[in-house]
Amino acid sequence: MDFARLQTTSKVTDEWRYPQKDPRRSGMLPVDQEPDHTLYWEEYGNPDGEPVMFLHGGPGGSCSPVLSRFFDPARYRVVLFDQRGCGKSRPNVARDGPDAALAKNTTDELVADINRLRQALDITGKMHVFGGSWGSTLALVYAIRHPEAVASLVLRGIFLGEREDLLYMYQGNAGTWADQPFALTRPGSYVAYPDEWKAFVEVIPPEDRGDMMAAYKAIFDARNPGEAGRAAQLAAALAWSVWEGVISYTVPPTADPGQNAEADFALSFAQIEAHYFANDLFIEPGYVLDQVHRLAGIDIHIVHGRFDQVTPLAQASTLVAALEAAGSPVRTFIKTNAGHSALEGQTVIALTAVMDGLDPLDA
Template identity: 45%
Template sequence: MPDLYPPVEPRRSGMLEVGDGQLVHWEESGNPDGKPVVFLHGGPGGRIAPAQRRHFDPDAYRIVLFDQRGCGRSTPGVHEPGVDLSTNTTWHLVADMERLREHLGIDRWQLFGGSWGATLALAYAQRHPDRVTDIVLRGVFTSSEAELDWLYRGGAASIHPDAWHAFLAPIPKAAREDPLAAYRALIDDPDPDVRARAALAWSGWEAALCELVPTEGLAEQYADPRFAVPFTRVALHYFGNRSWLSDDQLIAEAGKLAGIPGVIVQGRYDLVCPPVTAWRLHQAWPDSELVMLPVAGHAVGERGVLAALTAATDRFRPAPR
């Protein structure tokens, strides 16, 4: 990946108690005296990965990654039967970020997030603007009703009717009016085969929308039950509760970001997070710059996305001492 910095290994890592019986896995890499940045993974229900460290100059940045509650190496994992999700909400994650910041002795940090990670970055920044130096977002998602309608109530079906047909397949015909509600019932079914089939169909729908030109690597990741089951369960838990946000809240309250510079990188043909949301956020956030990529969808590895993100983190990189 030539548009990323070379691979870098964590200097240290740990498990942070955040309450409610939850342990959040975190890691640090790069320069311990560098500018702090926190990477917010997507999903909800995703996990951190080594390539995510490579968006940042390791000589200039103190790079913090963490697995959100129940995800990746955080415990208890949402893939475990019977795990309660009642204390896994947007605002619990925001509070976890504050605990992590304090635990690491960081005063202010850059936020970097794509897709669901952008939602979490905006929620955190609007609640704790004094703790944010700058923000880099990709493929903006704000968990609004219009975005959920587009994704899960037939909007994107006009672009991918075949994938939409496969998405609806696990749902009884009488329950297809509200696929979100139907999938929540399926993912909580006592039969593990029903849960697995639903998770793979849900995950496959997102995979179909992610790339302009599908690649085997992404499709294989989304077809792996070890990824699909927790990814689907957490996503349905969040979207079924509108992510504990009032409709359009993150756009309506974008004025709270005044004085915080930011870069929004958006694919023109992003079918998961259509560009209208990034455009509306840019209009409401006075200190943002919108980078609209002419030939890109939602996936981070698509044409021009990595280069634009690296350019953004370089722009906010501190000058050499």
């Protein structure tokens, strides 16, 4: 076999249409008190262009400048920001501690933050909302509550946030792993990523694997744990973060998981996700599907990787069917030969093409 011809990465390489540029401006926006939550934001592109609000994943994933490359800088005014508790926003879970950063950190507050940012940046009319993974959930919730502010939703890797969706990724066969590590005892992401799953499962003792998310959260919730406890928290955060990071790609970057293996990112990412998942994302079960009728009149475009094992394609198909039943079929539904990450080549091409083809806001 010619091993040199094997695919070694599924990450984007030269598929970008638009170059990387520095932000046109950036700032910190106070949005709350006690604790004093302050959001970090950046703006790219045309200051007089059509506004695009970019909602990152996670929760707790934060933004990076590369994410501005989906958008034509001559046409769009692109706003990236780090949601509460993560990235350059303050307080940050890793640097300032979870007690402060997770206080007043719910979906309701994040929705309100989008409006605060709109007001601060003088975005008064409709805007495009672009979100992937958890960002798709937040975009849908925002549009349901504020349809008057949204011209279009461009969504990637649909995440409906139901309990069964979380169990698929975080529970799998963990309960039987000790005795039957490779047995397909229930559905789950582990089926496609058994080696990466092993590293995630074995952080938790066998007797606690009946509820993996609860077991991880118990580690994160320990207060004043001492040196050994802090080391255990970091190890758990890294395992959680790397698990999601590597399985987001059809070719998992196990040897180089990037920021997911960085301590500060992992501590924020894992603890914010565990906080939201333990509270059903702070929305009622079935909320998005029950409220899709409120999205009438909004153009909706969906790009989803066929091989996505973080948010499987069935979630996108469920949303598309619900919208059709409500009389608001999606404008675009593209299934790429990719996994979950926005930074896989086919997904980059598809999302950029969708943005290039949107109806102008002044049409």
